[in-house]
Amino acid sequence: MDRKTHYQKLISMYAAAPINEIFAPIMEVSEGEAVIEIELSKKYHHSGGGVHGSVYFKMLDDAAFFAANSLEEEVFVLTTSFTTYITRPVATGRMRAIGRVVNRNRTQFIAESIVYDAEGREIGRGNGIFVRGKLPLTDADGYE
Numbered sequence: 001m002d003r004k005t006h007y008q009k010l011i012s013m014y015a016a017a018p019i020n021e022i023f024a025p026i027m028e029v030s031e032g033e034a035v036i037e038i039e040l041s042k043k044y045h046h047s048g049g050g051v052h053g054s055v056y057f058k059m060l061d062d063a064a065f066f067a068a069n070s071l072e073e074e075v076f077v078l079t080t081s082f083t084t085y086i087t088r089p090v091a092t093g094r095m096r097a098i099g100r101v102v103n104r105n106r107t108q109f110i111a112e113s114i115v116y117d118a119e120g121r122e123i124g125r126g127n128g129i130f131v132r133g134k135l136p137l138t139d140a141d142g143y144e
Helices: 004-014 053-069
Strands: 025-028 033-039 075-085 094-104 108-116 122-136
Touching: 004 025, 004 053, 025 053, 033 053, 053 075, 053 094, 053 108, 053 122
Parallel strands: none
Antiparallel strands: 025 033, 033 094, 075 122, 094 108, 108 122
16 A cells, blocks of 8 residues: 555544544644644633633544554554643634654654644644554454
């Protein structure tokens, strides 16, 4: 399979995840990189009127995860650790996360991601370690 087909299958797999019915994200994947965007809504807010930290985490982890899985064509990768830094609150507009693999070896990938608001300001960043799992990608929902 060529790389572009793999990237398209990852995008389909992401769209098929039931959690994404809530967020309706749009994703692009390339070698060692993933970009994810969502339109913000009040349903993502905490009681103080800003976007809940779990949304920041999801955007950052997903972007880093798919950056890592772009380099792995056989199995679903797993997040083993992920650190999130929320640097600016946001309530409206779009969130755009960009994840990139910064290091890889035969057992793990290290990826970093940054999330931006609609004006292009950094609002959070994260980094994580991802390992190859046991689930073949061909068995993952949506990877078709």
